Amino acid sequence: MISYQVVKLKVNFKTLEEFENFREYGQQELSMKEDLEDNIVENDSESPFYGVYYGNKLVGRMSLYQIDKKYDRYFDPPQDYYELWKLEVLPGYQGKGIGKTLVDFAKSLGLPVKTNARQRSDEFWHKQGFEALTYKTERDRGENPFVWFPTGVSEKKELS
Amino acid sequence: MISYQVVKLKVNFKTLEEFENFREYGQQELSMKEDLEDNIVENDSESPFYGVYYGNKLVGRMSLYQIDKKYDRYFDPPQDYYELWKLEVLPGYQGKGIGKTLVDFAKSLGLPVKTNARQRSDEFWHKQGFEALTYKTERDRGENPFVWFPTGVSEKKELS
Numbered sequence: 001m002i003s004y005q006v007v008k009l010k011v012n013f014k015t016l017e018e019f020e021n022f023r024e025y026g027q028q029e030l031s032m033k034e035d036l037e038d039n040i041v042e043n044d045s046e047s048p049f050y051g052v053y054y055g056n057k058l059v060g061r062m063s064l065y066q067i068d069k070k071y072d073r074y075f076d077p078p079q080d081y082y083e084l085w086k087l088e089v090l091p092g093y094q095g096k097g098i099g100k101t102l103v104d105f106a107k108s109l110g111l112p113v114k115t116n117a118r119q120r121s122d123e124f125w126h127k128q129g130f131e132a133l134t135y136k137t138e139r140d141r142g143e144n145p146f147v148w149f150p151t152g153v154s155e156k157k158e159l160s
Numbered sequence: 161m162i163s164y165q166v167v168k169l170k171v172n173f174k175t176l177e178e179f180e181n182f183r184e185y186g187q188q189e190l191s192m193k194e195d196l197e198d199n200i201v202e203n204d205s206e207s208p209f210y211g212v213y214y215g216n217k218l219v220g221r222m223s224l225y226q227i228d229k230k231y232d233r234y235f236d237p238p239q240d241y242y243e244l245w246k247l248e249v250l251p252g253y254q255g256k257g258i259g260k261t262l263v264d265f266a267k268s269l270g271l272p273v274k275t276n277a278r279q280r281s282d283e284f285w286h287k288q289g290f291e292a293l294t295y296k297t298e299r300d301r302g303e304n305p306f307v308w309f310p311t312g313v314s315e316k317k318e319l320s
Binding site: 023024025026027028030031048063065083085086117119132133134135137138140141142143144145 | 183184185186187188190191208223225243245246277279292293294295297298300301302303304305
């Protein structure tokens with residue numbers, strides 16, 4: 001199997017144009033575009049996105065953001081963790097391990113990882129070593145929270 | 161136009177069976193089912209769901225949950241608000257104003273309402289008087305937050 005490289009994506013017009021190929025395109029992308037157009041952020045500034053290229057084409061991406069321990073409602077002991085969202089591989093590039101490569105990258109950073117699993121994606125997340133959390137209305141509000149625990153970390157049992 | 165009645169849904173096996181007709185079925189529904197089966201919650205206990213029936217059939221629903229002011233990161237002044245999610249009307253019953261009836265019910269409760277708008281649903285939310293918020297990565301993490309402001313309430317400008 002080919003090995004893919006995960007790169008941190010910069011905010012620039014090329015990246016934003018590539019984002020238009022992805023199904024999950026919303027306020028996050030529009031906001032980055034506006035910030036760039038209005039010079040609120042500089043060209044090539046940091047984005048929360050990581051991507052995988054196939055040649056010159058961005059074919060997979062995810063957003064990954066480190067959440068401060070003080071907002072942690074998922075883990076025991078409470079700690080910084082990564083929220084992962086907008087994981088997506090373009091049609092035609094799926095089934096090649098690109099999604100797994102992105103998730104493995106997130107797991108390699110040494111902190112727990114939390115995601116909101118899309119409908120019918122449970123099998124994928126289980127394969128990546130993630131577990132479904134006990135659903136709590138006041139915390140999860142319709143999310144399907146799946147998490148990956150590094151050694152020594154477990155699910156927080158009570159809501160604070 | 162027919163007027164529809166919004167009712168608060170109870171947790172019971174009939175409701176949970178009706179939920180299986182809806183596309184957005186996940187941890188929230190599974191958790192309610194398990195809680196009922198394991199006698200963790202009583203039959204006919206409160207759920208965060210509201211629904212619209214057409215005859216005996218549940219044809220629309222939403223989840224609505226009051227969030228405490230201390231967690232408010234959206235409104236100025238900070239206040240209790242409703243988080244609305246899983247708004248869905250079954251195919252065959254769409255275009256009859258059932259979605260609007262549910263949203264109007266949420267708005268009638270006197271507090272701001274916040275939702276995470278699905279892809280390509282902006283037009284619907286604008287029609288209901290909702291506005292897209294300025295996207296903030298550390299708060300929104302891939303959500304497309306839309307809110308409805310009662311008189312005297314505006315968007316919170318700075319994150320605390």
